[in-house]
Amino acid sequence: MDETIERYFLDEVNSGKIIYGHINVQDPTNSEITERYGATGTSLWIGVYDINGFYAENDQSIWYKLNDKEEFIDYLKNLIEKRLSGEMN
Numbered sequence: 001m002d003e004t005i006e007r008y009f010l011d012e013v014n015s016g017k018i019i020y021g022h023i024n025v026q027d028p029t030n031s032e033i034t035e036r037y038g039a040t041g042t043s044l045w046i047g048v049y050d051i052n053g054f055y056a057e058n059d060q061s062i063w064y065k066l067n068d069k070e071e072f073i074d075y076l077k078n079l080i081e082k083r084l085s086g087e088m089n
Contacts, residue, residue: 001044004076012084044076048083055088 005013005020012018025034025041037045037056042063047056059079065072082089 001076004073004080007073008077009080017084018080046079046083048088050086 001020005018009018009020013020023030023033023039025039033039037043037047037058039045039058044059044062045056046059047054049055062072062075062079065075
């Protein structure tokens with residue numbers, strides 16, 4: 001995931017449009033965020049604010065792409081681009 005963010009979305013991260021991080025769900029200092037999203041282990045959570053409020057999703061499809069680095073990167077890039085454009089499907 002780091003490579004996808006660094007390759008395609010650094011401007012969005014630097015501007016604050018994208019907030020990206022690794023959260024250790026076992027660290028008690030992260031309990032508020034893990035409880036809010038229900039994260040229990042390795043997860044990819046994407047949250048988007050729009051005029052209707054906050055939309056959060058836990059994407060499980062990405063883990064099936066782990067054996068193909070470029071497929072993984074392309075999938076994540078496309079998913080992030082869709083969410084940035086407002087497409088939630």
